[in-house]
Amino acid sequence: MKKALVALAVAALLVAACNTKAKKQALEAAEIQKIDSVTMVMENVKAEIDFTVQEVDKLINEL
Structure with missing residues:
Protein backbone atom coordinates (compact mmCIF):
# COMPACT_ATOMS: atom_id res chain seq x y z
CA MET A 1 0.00 0.00 0.00
CA LYS A 2 2.82 2.39 0.90
CA LYS A 3 4.62 1.63 -2.36
CA ALA A 4 1.47 2.46 -4.31
CA SER A 37 5.62 41.94 -33.56
CA VAL A 38 7.18 45.00 -31.95
CA THR A 39 10.36 44.48 -33.96
CA MET A 40 8.39 44.33 -37.20
CA VAL A 41 6.53 47.55 -36.35
CA MET A 42 9.81 49.28 -35.52
CA GLU A 43 11.35 48.17 -38.81
CA ASN A 44 8.31 49.45 -40.73
CA VAL A 45 8.47 52.82 -38.96
CA LYS A 46 12.20 53.05 -39.68
CA ALA A 47 11.55 52.34 -43.37
CA GLU A 48 8.87 55.04 -43.46
CA ILE A 49 11.21 57.53 -41.79
CA ASP A 50 14.01 56.71 -44.24
CA PHE A 51 11.65 57.17 -47.19
CA THR A 52 10.45 60.50 -45.81
CA VAL A 53 14.03 61.68 -45.26
CA GLN A 54 14.84 60.88 -48.88
CA GLU A 55 11.79 62.79 -50.08
CA VAL A 56 12.72 65.82 -47.96
CA ASP A 57 16.29 65.67 -49.28
CA LYS A 58 14.97 65.69 -52.85
CA LEU A 59 12.79 68.71 -52.12
CA ILE A 60 15.66 70.57 -50.45
CA ASN A 61 17.96 69.83 -53.38
CA GLU A 62 15.37 71.18 -55.81
CA LEU A 63 15.35 74.48 -53.94
Missing part, protein backbone atom coordinates in the same frame (compact mmCIF):
# COMPACT_ATOMS: atom_id res chain seq x y z
CA LEU A 5 1.11 5.77 -2.47
CA VAL A 6 4.76 6.64 -3.09
CA ALA A 7 4.40 5.76 -6.77
CA LEU A 8 1.25 7.87 -6.99
CA ALA A 9 3.00 10.80 -5.30
CA VAL A 10 5.96 10.55 -7.67
CA ALA A 11 3.62 10.39 -10.66
CA ALA A 12 1.72 13.44 -9.38
CA LEU A 13 4.97 15.38 -9.00
CA LEU A 14 6.06 14.44 -12.51
CA VAL A 15 2.73 15.55 -13.97
CA ALA A 16 2.90 18.82 -12.04
CA ALA A 17 6.44 19.43 -13.25
CA CYS A 18 5.48 18.76 -16.86
CA ASN A 19 2.50 21.11 -16.66
CA THR A 20 4.68 23.85 -15.21
CA LYS A 21 7.24 23.38 -17.97
CA ALA A 22 4.54 23.48 -20.65
CA LYS A 23 3.08 26.66 -19.18
CA LYS A 24 6.52 28.25 -19.05
CA GLN A 25 7.18 27.33 -22.68
CA ALA A 26 3.80 28.75 -23.71
CA LEU A 27 4.54 32.01 -21.90
CA GLU A 28 7.97 32.20 -23.52
CA ALA A 29 6.46 31.60 -26.96
CA ALA A 30 3.90 34.36 -26.39
CA GLU A 31 6.64 36.75 -25.26
CA ILE A 32 8.73 35.93 -28.34
CA GLN A 33 5.72 36.59 -30.56
CA LYS A 34 5.16 39.97 -28.89
CA ILE A 35 8.82 40.90 -29.33
CA ASP A 36 8.74 39.85 -33.00
Whole structure:
Protein backbone atom coordinates (compact mmCIF):
# COMPACT_ATOMS: atom_id res chain seq x y z
CA MET A 1 0.00 0.00 0.00
CA LYS A 2 2.82 2.39 0.90
CA LYS A 3 4.62 1.63 -2.36
CA ALA A 4 1.47 2.46 -4.31
CA LEU A 5 1.11 5.77 -2.47
CA VAL A 6 4.76 6.64 -3.09
CA ALA A 7 4.40 5.76 -6.77
CA LEU A 8 1.25 7.87 -6.99
CA ALA A 9 3.00 10.80 -5.30
CA VAL A 10 5.96 10.55 -7.67
CA ALA A 11 3.62 10.39 -10.66
CA ALA A 12 1.72 13.44 -9.38
CA LEU A 13 4.97 15.38 -9.00
CA LEU A 14 6.06 14.44 -12.51
CA VAL A 15 2.73 15.55 -13.97
CA ALA A 16 2.90 18.82 -12.04
CA ALA A 17 6.44 19.43 -13.25
CA CYS A 18 5.48 18.76 -16.86
CA ASN A 19 2.50 21.11 -16.66
CA THR A 20 4.68 23.85 -15.21
CA LYS A 21 7.24 23.38 -17.97
CA ALA A 22 4.54 23.48 -20.65
CA LYS A 23 3.08 26.66 -19.18
CA LYS A 24 6.52 28.25 -19.05
CA GLN A 25 7.18 27.33 -22.68
CA ALA A 26 3.80 28.75 -23.71
CA LEU A 27 4.54 32.01 -21.90
CA GLU A 28 7.97 32.20 -23.52
CA ALA A 29 6.46 31.60 -26.96
CA ALA A 30 3.90 34.36 -26.39
CA GLU A 31 6.64 36.75 -25.26
CA ILE A 32 8.73 35.93 -28.34
CA GLN A 33 5.72 36.59 -30.56
CA LYS A 34 5.16 39.97 -28.89
CA ILE A 35 8.82 40.90 -29.33
CA ASP A 36 8.74 39.85 -33.00
CA SER A 37 5.62 41.94 -33.56
CA VAL A 38 7.18 45.00 -31.95
CA THR A 39 10.36 44.48 -33.96
CA MET A 40 8.39 44.33 -37.20
CA VAL A 41 6.53 47.55 -36.35
CA MET A 42 9.81 49.28 -35.52
CA GLU A 43 11.35 48.17 -38.81
CA ASN A 44 8.31 49.45 -40.73
CA VAL A 45 8.47 52.82 -38.96
CA LYS A 46 12.20 53.05 -39.68
CA ALA A 47 11.55 52.34 -43.37
CA GLU A 48 8.87 55.04 -43.46
CA ILE A 49 11.21 57.53 -41.79
CA ASP A 50 14.01 56.71 -44.24
CA PHE A 51 11.65 57.17 -47.19
CA THR A 52 10.45 60.50 -45.81
CA VAL A 53 14.03 61.68 -45.26
CA GLN A 54 14.84 60.88 -48.88
CA GLU A 55 11.79 62.79 -50.08
CA VAL A 56 12.72 65.82 -47.96
CA ASP A 57 16.29 65.67 -49.28
CA LYS A 58 14.97 65.69 -52.85
CA LEU A 59 12.79 68.71 -52.12
CA ILE A 60 15.66 70.57 -50.45
CA ASN A 61 17.96 69.83 -53.38
CA GLU A 62 15.37 71.18 -55.81
CA LEU A 63 15.35 74.48 -53.94
